[in-house]
Amino acid sequence: MAQAQVLDARNGQKSTLELEGRLFETEPKEHVIHRAVVVELDRRRRWTASTKGRSQVAGSGAKLYRQKGTGRARAGDIKSPIRVGGGTWGGPRPKHARYGKKINKKEARAAFYGALSAKARDGEIFVLDSLRFEEPSTKAAKRILEQLEVRGPVLLVVTDEDQNAALSFRNLPEVTIVGPNGYGVYELLTHREVVFSRAAYQALVRRNEGVS
The missing domain is CATH 3.40.1370.10 (Ribosomal protein L4/L1)
Structure with a gap:
């Protein structure tokens, strides 16, 4: 004992x-x-890890430059996930239900x-x-x-x-x-x-x- x-x-x-x-x-x-x-x-x-998507990032929604004639790749707005400071694609989101x-x-x-x-x-x-x-x-x-x-x-x-x-x-x-x-x-x-x-x-x- x-x-x-x-x-x-x-x-x-x-x-x-x-x-x-x-x-x-x-x-x-x-x-x-x-x-x-x-x-x-x-x-x-x-379970609160969170990133901002492109709809949550501050920035203009205007197209950065015209579609043709610049010699550069076609681009949308500045909030694109491929740009620095843009939104994150597929990042973690808060989980309200635990599995x-x-x-x-x-x-x-x-x-x-x-x-x-x-x-x-x-x-x-x-x-x-x-x-x-x-x-x-x-x-x-x-x-x-x-x-x-x-x-x-x-x-x-x-x-x-x-x-x-x-x-x-x-x-x-x-x-x-x-x-x-x-x-x-x-x-x-x-x-x-x-x-x-x-x-x-x-x-x-x-x-x-x-x-x-």
Whole structure:
């Protein structure tokens, strides 16, 4: 059974927490985790790449010069796609409907559980007790990470109750701060350690209780 190291942020005392249940005891399946990451990244695309066609480019619609007698190729207006500053032909347009990758809920859940279980198995999950900052302090936040002996990059999961803590950790270069619902498989894989505040850990467990 995997364990998480627990640190009391007030006095530096350490203890352990048993990590039980499917959240931390699911066998990771590489192909499912890969598919989940592809879907997560696909859903984060903004789909707003856009270029202007000739009807959207500013410029005169008059013919540049007469059709015959100049010795030059026949030309239309200055907004032609073959001219510098003209409209673009066949360029990207904003997509109002997404036709990207898909994954069903059961697979997505299995991928998340598998990634979290891998972190638990490798001893890379930590819980912070009494994460109460009377005022933001980057110095205090750095001291807490030193006590945890993490190498980073660190994914710090906090709740709205931990706002001063979030302000304290955000200036540390190897720390990414997210809310209880602000991370997925991709974040778990791209950070070496995952540190939960006690409230965030309890929210994670509650959210996944009774999920089939």
